[in-house]
Amino acid sequence: MHRQDKTLPKLIILVILLVPIVVLGFGSLKDIRYKIKAADGNRWNHLVGQGRIVRGEEVKNKITFTFDDGPDHRTTPILLNELDKYHVKGTFFINGHRFHSRTAAGDENKAVLRDIIRRGHLVGNHTFSHKDVTALDAETWKSEVQQVAYQVSELTGQPLKLFRPPFGRINRDNITSLSRNGYTVVMWNLDPLDWMAETPRALLRRSQRVIEENPEGGVFLLHDTNRNTAQAFPLIMEWIAERNARLAAEGRPTLEIVGIDQFINN
Template identity: 30%
Template sequence: MKKDQMTPGRRALLRGAAVFGLAVTAGCAGTERPAKPGPTASGGAAAGGPPAARALKPSAYRLQPMAGNGQQRAPRLRPRVRRKPILRMDGQDRAMVLTFDDGPDPRYTPGILHTLRRHDVRAMFFVCGEMAVDNKDLLREMADDGHVIGNHTWTHPLLPKMSRSAMREEIERTCQVVEDAVGEPPAWFRAPYGAWNRNAFQLGAELGMEPLAWTVDTLDWTEPGTRTIIRRVRAGAAPGVVVLSHDAGGDRSQSVDALRTYLPELLDSGYRITVPSAHGI
């Protein structure tokens, strides 16, 4: 996708005060990958028009504190505590959201960022703190390119099995890493495995984040093959859907390769790949 100029509105994506076009539906669709087998951490609006290769200017979307000269940033509005996560957008204008969990991973995340940049598309990255802390350069690259960075906990645990204090530490530490890297804490939260409970919703809201799930699960964590991932995205494509993929937590080369095929197909089919604003409903 291509725009001749980056508009001020698009630069403001990650700092907006209202979510664009998201609606809450009941339940959490799909399944995320099971407990990670190894030591790795498991885990606006988009431009329109035809795809074209174009490099973004450095720091075009760099997040900055809202106040300078040593002044504290204005406090964000705390979202209301939800009982269910947000699953999809309102479906207007054939808009879709692509999300990638568990990274950043220097083996796979750069390839995903390259493809998104080539087509001038924004996506959401739900990062795990233990991966992000050693890859802050990738967080900054995400921010520079206008992507939304979300919180996916520190170690990708099963939250309902944790105490409230342990859960808070998992979530809060990742918020801090993101803020240290890009100047703003995340405004979105995704529970590992899609396993939510009351504490997860409450703590996410207390830390200024909205809960986002998904409507289309590529199941790429099972490494089903590039063609299978592409087929699942094609089959699930529809106005308003949120697609779940991964850029870490295992061999994600299939996910990287699949994106190169299905992203231009979606754009050629008239879908607008977009991201929500930074905060608030």
């Protein structure tokens, strides 16, 4: 009896110490598994878990393209072809409802998501249903982020560590929880409001204006769900190339088109 009296408090302390490790450990063990899988041939792996906010202005004379609200099997593949043609890596901030099994075209959109990753583009979390996350209760907020992370990891074995808030609305609590989960929040500083453009030409003009007003470049926001965007993208790329040639001839700095990693690792 005397011996038990001494070991019992030790046991209680051990249990108290182990419970949080067991409870919290499951999430991170799963995470590590995905990271290991992703390390296999994934050139974006170094971006995982940066826990930062990217706004776009921090890198000069570079531009990176981001596409929100997809994937959409009707428009995203057109963009993928154009991105490949120009050897440009884009970042797709996806909504989970797009490839949910109960959603119309969910399977087609799922195939597009696989293709995005196969072609070496980056995928980020744009929440499951595209709600204003600052207005969500804690439980719904968690589920909006986790559902997408789970869908993507199940589908591709890739980690999902970039986050873009719908409507650009995000509060301190959201940022804290994203940081804790290793997400980098990617905002933008170049927005031609592609959803307002009535034609691809109109979107080209809007894009030209945004870039001329922000000649040092940054993070460019587009929506791959928008038909005009898919058609305007090659026009925007050609215009940037022509502008670069003109600037180079004048001995002025040009705008290099890069992947988001150049902004995050700055």
